[in-house]
Amino acid sequence: MADIHVEEFYKDVAIALIQLYAAFPRRINLFVEDIAGPDEPDEFGLHSKRHMACFGALLWLSEEGLLRYVDTIRQEALDQAVLTREAFVRLSAPAPQALIRELNASSTEAELPPSVQKDLSTYIHLLRSALKSGSSSRISLAVQSSFFIDTGAGSVH
Template sequence: MADIHIEEFYRDSAIALVQLYSVFPRRINLFVEDIAGPDEPDEFGLHSPRHMACFGALLWLEEEGLLRYIDTIRQEALDQAVLTRNAFIRLSTPAPYDLVAALDLPEPGVPAPDDDSLPRSVRQDRSTWVHVLRQSIKGGHSPTLNRAMQAAFFAPAGN
């Protein structure tokens, strides 16, 4: 079992990337509370460790070239965030059927290459990494989301 902070990192990263993909190429303010949930700063104005971990994940995504932003809004949001070209391409890329078939997705994941029961446009949409991440987030099963994020962003490009 993975450490809880790594599971939260994968979940936060997946949610942020899917949010940005859903509005691409428009820039948006990416709020930590929309990803990690509500947070009440303590009497000194400091955020919870959970909030700060999510904020750190967003900053890390930028450092690794998956998103860009203009500025931070305190430690509460990224101002004018957008996916980078590499992240957009990765999320739009078809996921390998064999790899995704092994995931425990709540709904059918990537359609089989010879599945003619769906229109071609639907098959193409459901074969992308962003669809796999959406399904993994929806399923709420951390090991599935962890494996999906590892496969989507830590596998060599084109896989």
């Protein structure tokens, strides 16, 4: 079992990427509260560790070249965020069939038309399906497979 902060990181990343993909190519404000939930700053105006971990995950996505943004809105949001070309192409790409079966993303896929099957085999669909399942292990596998692991060889990029 992974550390809870790592599981939260994968969930935050999945939610952020799904929000950005849904808006692509428009730029949007990416609010930490929409991803990690409500936060009440303490008496000194400092955010919780959970809030700051989510904000850090968003900044990390930018540093790794998966999203761009114009500015931060304090520590509450990324202003005018958009997926990079690399992230958009990867999320739109078909995932390996073995990964789709492992994540059990579409058990009724064989009954669907080929165009729908193609849409359901993309990395973005795997992320959406994993997030909808609520399973931390499915979410982490979907995020790792989308960006960090070469699913053919099982090695990190």
